[in-house]
Amino acid sequence: MSTEPKRASEWTIHGERVLDDTRRAVLSIADVELPDGVRFEQYVLRIPGAAMVIVLDDEERVLMMWRHRFIVDRWVWELPGGYLDPAEDPMTCAAREVEEETGWRPRSMEKLVTFQPMVGTIDQENVVFLARGADFTGSAPDINEAERIGWIPLADIQQHMDDGSIVGAGSVSGLLAVQLLKAQGKL
CATH class of the missing domain: 2.40.50 (OB fold (Dihydrolipoamide Acetyltransferase, E2P))
Structure with missing residues (x-):
């Protein structure tokens, strides 16, 4: 109090x-x-907190999942991530979710941005991490999570936001933060 x-x-x-x-x-x-x-x-x-990851490869492409969201009845690109288990470290959660959902294990990770998606009604802290590089584990993506996995060029991200194929608050917030870092020469 x-x-x-x-x-x-x-x-x-x-x-x-x-x-x-x-x-x-x-x-x-x-x-x-x-x-x-x-x-x-x-x-x-x-809602329990959530953690997600922007996995950026050496060619400045972002690892994303193509999935259907029934609430808005749309197919969209999203970052891998998920809910934190009770007392779970957000970075641990984020790394686990990337591997489970995509079959890629992120390399070095750093906290990028924390936000509340709808502060007037919803209390849910979201943490977005930036991973530079990932190693393929050989595992197939979880069919319950995504239809397919794709590496989207960072240069194409704004067009996906403009055309409505990237709309989730976590994906948009994190990707805008990465674009800002790039514009500032810090990426």
């Missing part, structure tokens, strides 16, 4: 009622009061 004094623009939470509590999500309704006294109910979704 914070001991700092409340700021004038801070919202007050009078309570939170859990509607559903599962292994992968807690859905609740919060009783919220705005600084001007207006009260309302706000849905809140709390």
Whole structure:
């Protein structure tokens, strides 16, 4: 609990009622009061953290998965990654997910960016790592995860975002961070 004094623009939470509590999500309704006294109910979704990886090879291509997302009913390119198990180190999770989902084992990894995908409703920390290079393990990609695996040139990433084939918050956030590093000459 914070001991700092409340700021004038801070919202007050009078309570939170859990509607559903599962292994992968807690859905609740919060009783919220705005600084001007207006009260309302706000849905809140709390989800375990996630970790994903941008695997970049020597030719500046990114390892991505072509998969169908039923919620938006679209085929999209996404970075490999997944939910953190309780108390799991995000880098360990990220490396494990890349290997399980793609059959590639990332080499050196560094934290790239951390973000919350929808801070007004969802509490889920996401961590994106950058791996420089990967070794093929000989394992086939998990059919439940992706139809196919592809190495997408970094130069083509913006076009995929523009045409709607890369739309996930983790993929977009991480890839934009890599593009910024490249533009700054730090890649």
